Amino acid sequence: MLEIPITYLKIKDELKKKKKIMRWSVMKWDEIGKNIAKEIESSILKYFGKKEKSYVVGKSPSGDDTEIFDKISEDIALKFLKPLNVNIVSEEIGIIDNGSEWTVVIDPVDGSFNFINGIPFFAFCFGVYKNNKPYYGLTYEFITKSFYEAYYKKGSYLNGEKIKVKEFNPNDITISYYPNNKTDINKLRDKVKRVRIFGAFGLEMCYVAKGSLDAVLDIRPKVRAVDIASSYIICKEAGALITDENGKELKFKLNATDRLNIIVANSKEMLNMILETLQK
Numbered sequence: 001m002l003e004i005p006i007t008y009l010k011i012k013d014e015l016k017k018k019k020k021i022m023r024w025s026v027m028k029w030d031e032i033g034k035n036i037a038k039e040i041e042s043s044i045l046k047y048f049g050k051k052e053k054s055y056v057v058g059k060s061p062s063g064d065d066t067e068i069f070d071k072i073s074e075d076i077a078l079k080f081l082k083p084l085n086v087n088i089v090s091e092e093i094g095i096i097d098n099g100s101e102w103t104v105v106i107d108p109v110d111g112s113f114n115f116i117n118g119i120p121f122f123a124f125c126f127g128v129y130k131n132n133k134p135y136y137g138l139t140y141e142f143i144t145k146s147f148y149e150a151y152y153k154k155g156s157y158l159n160g161e162k163i164k165v166k167e168f169n170p171n172d173i174t175i176s177y178y179p180n181n182k183t184d185i186n187k188l189r190d191k192v193k194r195v196r197i198f199g200a201f202g203l204e205m206c207y208v209a210k211g212s213l214d215a216v217l218d219i220r221p222k223v224r225a226v227d228i229a230s231s232y233i234i235c236k237e238a239g240a241l242i243t244d245e246n247g248k249e250l251k252f253k254l255n256a257t258d259r260l261n262i263i264v265a266n267s268k269e270m271l272n273m274i275l276e277t278l279q280k
């Protein structure tokens with residue numbers, strides 16, 4: 001597993017206080033991601049379900065409102081990442097291009113609506129790409145303290161335990177979906193046993209990865225690379241198929257603005273069932 005040299009921020013902060021020189025240390029991407037997740041957690045949970053405490057501080061490059069807790073979370077991530085001189089793609093600020101081979105793609109809070117409305121389903125998404133190829137993904141579900149993570153080609157894990165997608169059983173299908181107004185979603189609804197729509201796409205993808213959901217799709221389309229970059233790696237490593245609305249292998253650019261049609265399914269059978277219902 002590759003390691004990258006970075007400034008160990010906590011040490012750096014302490015040394016700075018003592019006016020001593022900065023010391024260098026080595027940290028792995030999973031440690032960096034988890035440290036960011038934990039610091040975000042300790043800073044924003046006081047806003048959970050407290051609509052009256054939050055307020056809009058601006059607009060993201062994709063045109064959505066940025067709430068104060070989104071900004072606080074992103075600032076924490078940036079504090080850790082900026083000293084690394086990697087490229088950063090994050091929901092609220094967009095792209096910081098440092099010409100690095102590394103790109104870190106972040107959604108500081110996926111499921112912002114849930115978060116501020118007291119619905120306990122939201123996550124921190126941290127995807128690392130090397131030369132635009134998947135390298136490491138971490139999606140952290142705050143309320144259940146679940147770290148979903150995967151290094152490319154090394155399998156997918158939930159709090160250290162290996163996870164994989166559920167086996168397809170046509171009589172026992174549970175899916176989540178975000179259709180558009182042209183979709184006759186009842187065609188799909190009628191073929192599955194249960195529908196559960198949770199409101200945080202990146203995290204719902206992890207529910208496919210761990211076998212709680214058979215599939216999740218967004219053909220509104222609303223989600224962007226920031227919402228899916230970390231869970232994309234986790235889902236792939238757990239055995240999921242990830243395609244566009246036509247069943248073609250999903251390709252996406254690492255930016256904060258493109259909206260993506262995406263289907264994540266546990267099997268070819270599940271994917272075909274979805275694709276059939278999307279045909280006019």
Ligand SMILES: Nc1ncnc2c1ncn2[C@@H]1O[C@H](CO)[C@@H](O)[C@H]1OP(=O)(O)O
Pocket residue numbers: 064091107109110111112113199200201202222223224227
């Ligand atoms: N304009 C938009 N409206 C609704 N959901 C959006 C959206 N842009 C992105 N999404 C994402 O779609 C899912 C639910 O609708 C969430 O993962 C949400 O991510 P967000 O909470 O980070 O914005």
Ligand SMILES: [Mg+2]
Pocket residue numbers: 107109110111201202226227
């Ligand atoms: Mg999001």
Ligand SMILES: [Mg+2]
Pocket residue numbers: 070091107108109110111112
């Ligand atoms: Mg977000």
